[in-house]
Amino acid sequence: MTGNDLVCVVDDDEMVRLSVGLLIETLGVQVRSYASCLQLIDDEASLKLAGCLVLDVRMPGIGGLEMQERLEMLRVDAPIVFISGHGDVPMVVRAMRAGALDFLQKPFDEQLLLDRVQQAIAISARRRRERVKRATIEARLATLTPRERDVLEGIVAGRQNKMIAEDLGISMKTVEQHRARIMEKMHAASLAELVRHVTELQRGD
Amino acid sequence: MHFVSDFASDLDYRAVFDAAPDPTLLLSADGLVCDANASALALYGYRRDEVRGLAAAHLLGDDIRRVDLIAEIPIALATATHRRRDGSTFLAETTVTRIRRPGLPALALALVRETGEQRCTLDRLREAEERWRFALEGAGDGVWDWNLETNEFYQSPRWREMLGYDGDSPDLLWNRLIHPDDKQYVFGNLDAYLRGETPLYQSEFRLRCADGGYKWFAARGKLLSRDASGKPLRMLGTHRDITESRRMMEDLRASEQRWQFALEGHGDGLWDWDLVSGRLVLSPQFKQILGYGPNDLEAGFAWDELAHPDERARTRALFDGYLAGAGPLLAAETRMRCKDGSYRWVALRGKIMEFGSLNRPARMIGTLRDIDDIKQREGRERNEQGQLAHAGRLITLGEMASALAHELNQPLTAIRNFSALGLRRLGDCPPEGVKATLEIIAEQAMRAGEIVRRVRSFVRKGELSFAPVQLNDVVTDMCRFAELDALAAGVQVVRELQPDLPPVDGDRSSLDQLVMNLIKNGIEAMASIVAERRLTIATALRQDESIECRVSDRGSGVSDKVRASLFAPFVTTKVDGVGLGLAICRTIVENHGGRLWVEANPGGGACFRFVVPIARKGQHDRE
Numbered sequence: 001m002t003g004n005d006l007v008c009v010v011d012d013d014e015m016v017r018l019s020v021g022l023l024i025e026t027l028g029v030q031v032r033s034y035a036s037c038l039q040l041i042d043d044e045a046s047l048k049l050a051g052c053l054v055l056d057v058r059m060p061g062i063g064g065l066e067m068q069e070r071l072e073m074l075r076v077d078a079p080i081v082f083i084s085g086h087g088d089v090p091m092v093v094r095a096m097r098a099g100a101l102d103f104l105q106k107p108f109d110e111q112l113l114l115d116r117v118q119q120a121i122a123i124s125a126r127r128r129r130e131r132v133k134r135a136t137i138e139a140r141l142a143t144l145t146p147r148e149r150d151v152l153e154g155i156v157a158g159r160q161n162k163m164i165a166e167d168l169g170i171s172m173k174t175v176e177q178h179r180a181r182i183m184e185k186m187h188a189a190s191l192a193e194l195v196r197h198v199t200e201l202q203r204g205d
Numbered sequence: 206m207h208f209v210s211d212f213a214s215d216l217d218y219r220a221v222f223d224a225a226p227d228p229t230l231l232l233s234a235d236g237l238v239c240d241a242n243a244s245a246l247a248l249y250g251y252r253r254d255e256v257r258g259l260a261a262a263h264l265l266g267d268d269i270r271r272v273d274l275i276a277e278i279p280i281a282l283a284t285a286t287h288r289r290r291d292g293s294t295f296l297a298e299t300t301v302t303r304i305r306r307p308g309l310p311a312l313a314l315a316l317v318r319e320t321g322e323q324r325c326t327l328d329r330l331r332e333a334e335e336r337w338r339f340a341l342e343g344a345g346d347g348v349w350d351w352n353l354e355t356n357e358f359y360q361s362p363r364w365r366e367m368l369g370y371d372g373d374s375p376d377l378l379w380n381r382l383i384h385p386d387d388k389q390y391v392f393g394n395l396d397a398y399l400r401g402e403t404p405l406y407q408s409e410f411r412l413r414c415a416d417g418g419y420k421w422f423a424a425r426g427k428l429l430s431r432d433a434s435g436k437p438l439r440m441l442g443t444h445r446d447i448t449e450s451r452r453m454m455e456d457l458r459a460s461e462q463r464w465q466f467a468l469e470g471h472g473d474g475l476w477d478w479d480l481v482s483g484r485l486v487l488s489p490q491f492k493q494i495l496g497y498g499p500n501d502l503e504a505g506f507a508w509d510e511l512a513h514p515d516e517r518a519r520t521r522a523l524f525d526g527y528l529a530g531a532g533p534l535l536a537a538e539t540r541m542r543c544k545d546g547s548y549r550w551v552a553l554r555g556k557i558m559e560f561g562s563l564n565r566p567a568r569m570i571g572t573l574r575d576i577d578d579i580k581q582r583e584g585r586e587r588n589e590q591g592q593l594a595h596a597g598r599l600i601t602l603g604e605m606a607s608a609l610a611h612e613l614n615q616p617l618t619a620i621r622n623f624s625a626l627g628l629r630r631l632g633d634c635p636p637e638g639v640k641a642t643l644e645i646i647a648e649q650a651m652r653a654g655e656i657v658r659r660v661r662s663f664v665r666k667g668e669l670s671f672a673p674v675q676l677n678d679v680v681t682d683m684c685r686f687a688e689l690d691a692l693a694a695g696v697q698v699v700r701e702l703q704p705d706l707p708p709v710d711g712d713r714s715s716l717d718q719l720v721m722n723l724i725k726n727g728i729e730a731m732a733s734i735v736a737e738r739r740l741t742i743a744t745a746l747r748q749d750e751s752i753e754c755r756v757s758d759r760g761s762g763v764s765d766k767v768r769a770s771l772f773a774p775f776v777t778t779k780v781d782g783v784g785l786g787l788a789i790c791r792t793i794v795e796n797h798g799g800r801l802w803v804e805a806n807p808g809g810g811a812c813f814r815f816v817v818p819i820a821r822k823g824q825h826d827r828e
Binding site: 013015016018019020022023026058063066083085091094105106107108109110111 | 650
């Protein structure tokens with residue numbers, strides 16, 4: 001937990017909103033409250049920063065479940081914890097399938113909510129770290145010349161220098177030079193690390 | 206006269222004169238009595254010296270003044286009234302004969318013969334005849350006396366008057382005045398009577414009047430005499446002018462026909478019930494409605510045979526009530542037996558047309574209308590309405606609990622959260638009792654939440670049964686139910702349904718209730734607007750495998766302030782509203798995994814929209 005973590009709470013009932021917000025603040029995180037999903041969507045900056053979203057299912061305007069769909073399109077990292085006075089089984093199933101972290105029936109055990117919020121923050125922190133990492137690798141990949149990319153593809157495909165040289169119609173020595181440049185540009189300490197970075201990136205796509 | 210000279214003297218002449226047994230008077234040419242014989246003096250009651258010089262008319266009647274007393278031919282005067290000296294009268298005939306005397310003025314000899322008893326009888330007869338003729342003519346009938354042998358036809362003045370002929374028109378023969386079309390019929394009647402086949406000659410026919418037009422007459426007549434061979438000689442009878450009554454009859458018949466035509470043209474059957482004899486006459490249409498042929502139900506049956514056993518007593522009571530004066534018109538709806546044994550609903554209406562002795566109803570006439578289709582439809586609709594209302598009550602109870610549960614959960618959540626927060630803020634060394642108290646509050650909030658949940662799941666399990674439902678069917682049915690409300694409110698309901706929608710997974714009763722609530726809501730929203738009142742209900746398939754339904758009205762719309770709490774229970778903008786309708790609607794939609802919200806209608810007013818997911822395989826595996 002860091003003081004920079006942000007939790008967004010949406011509930012149309014002011015007292016619920018306030019109490020949930022105050023509870024979550026005891027975790028030492030920042031809380032922003034909204035009376036409707038539309039208000040939250042308008043606050044794009046907070047959405048990007050948030051580590052957890054606590055949404056009521058039933059609200060005027062857009063409900064929690066629909067919000068979930070929109071957030072997916074907005075590529076928001078923060079996991080969602082639904083709170084509802086009205087959750088029936090299909091509603092819960094739908095929310096969980098769409099990737100909700102949990103679905104809590106009102107009134108709920110506040111400790112359970114706080115646990116889920118913490119988990120969500122951890123998950124979103126990890127996602128964020130991963131995203132930063134991917135972004136770094138992508139940035140490094142972007143510095144490679146077209147020829148270096150060709151060589152990298154051969155390396156990742158597990159081909160030896162000699163074969164790569166034949167494939168590309170260049171000398172072994174040139175391949176070795178490219179390889180050294182690639183290791184340098186990609187900040188890879190070993191061949192294994194280089195391959196892992198690139199394959200993780202590919203899997204992420 | 207030469208024999209007078211044969212008398213030796215006047216004395217001789219007087220002796221003869223006096224001896225004559227018949228009353229005889231000697232008159233001068235200017236009509237004065239010169240002498241009277243003893244018989245005449247006795248008859249008239251005068252002495253000889255008194256009678257001389259009197260005007261003959263004084264004794265013999267005025268007729269004597271008009272004759273030439275000394276004409277060549279003897280004159281016979283008809284019976285006249287003669288007067289005695291004491292003023293009494295008698296009837297007598299007089300014969301006047303001229304007596305010529307050479308060198309002297311001619312005299313006349315008047316021979317008087319009393320007509321006596323015989324004449325009196327004739328007089329009485331004539332008087333009697335006058336009386337009956339008077340009686341008949343007084344009653345307006347014309348009298349005729351027809352000699353069939355000579356074809357002489359005597360008519361009374363009244364007879365002539367009826368036909369417009371004046372007293373002098375000659376040769377009025379009734380059988381020449383008959384309308385050509387009536388001749389055959391009338392002479393047929395007459396011949397039948399003359400042959401003795403009918404006791405009385407009776408006929409109705411038209412006679413030509415003086416002005417060339419025809420009038421209707423009713424004739425009655427009787428034969429007075431036949432000759433020895435039985436040939437009819439003389440007939441006496443009356444003619445009565447029936448033109449007016451016939452016209453009235455025809456008017457009546459025409460109006461009755463019109464009336465009957467009007468009723469039967471409308472498809473109504475007619476009935477005519479003689480309450481005295483119990484005879485019931487039914488029109489062909491009546492029989493046809495119940496499937497009977499024209500020859501069925503002809504005679505000897507009663508209402509009870511047609512009435513449904515269950516309705517018999519009630520219908521009879523209605524008739525009895527009406528006949529006892531309960532109302533201006535009999536009106537009954539009842540079932541009647543058809544020819545095939547089935548029963549049809551009919552409406553009977555009737556009225557007393559005639560009253561009999563003691564002013565008791567004697568005849569009723571009425572109509573019968575086939576209302577079977579109407580009744581059946583009414584029954585169906587009542588049944589459906591009943592079911593809907595019943596379902597509505599159940600749903601309302603369940604959904605109310607559901608809606609309330611949600612609203613209760615909000616404050617319970619707040620209670621739970623704030624008490625938990627309190628506990629946390631107390632830190633590690635809380636004051637005695639405060640921690641425990643807050644813990645109890647937190648626990649009780651959870652307990653209350655659990656009760657609410659249990660109520661909801663109990664209510665829902667009992668009532669909802671999910672199955673594939675065509676939302677368009679729901680909309681169509683509910684529009685039909687709301688038709689009357691819409692009509693009463695002057696609202697036009699327009700459906701814009703996308704055809705061939707896939708079914709949604711839903712509870713039909715709940716969805717009925719949902720759509721009905723939204724329709725009624727829309728109708729009520731337009732109650733006070735002046736502009737066109739149109740409610741549009743549209744359905745459409747959305748890309749995310751759900752079906753959307755829009756109910757748009759053109760009312761005053763929903764303000765932002767109201768919209769925030771529009772769906773909350775017990776919030777209402779209506780004066781007499783409870784504020785549950787939309788809360789229930791939302792609960793229903795959410796029970797179907799859908800969403801209900803409201804937007805402003807682009808054309809003014811509010812647009813309620815809900816989406817529910819379409820049915821998917823395996824969706825029924827819940828709970």
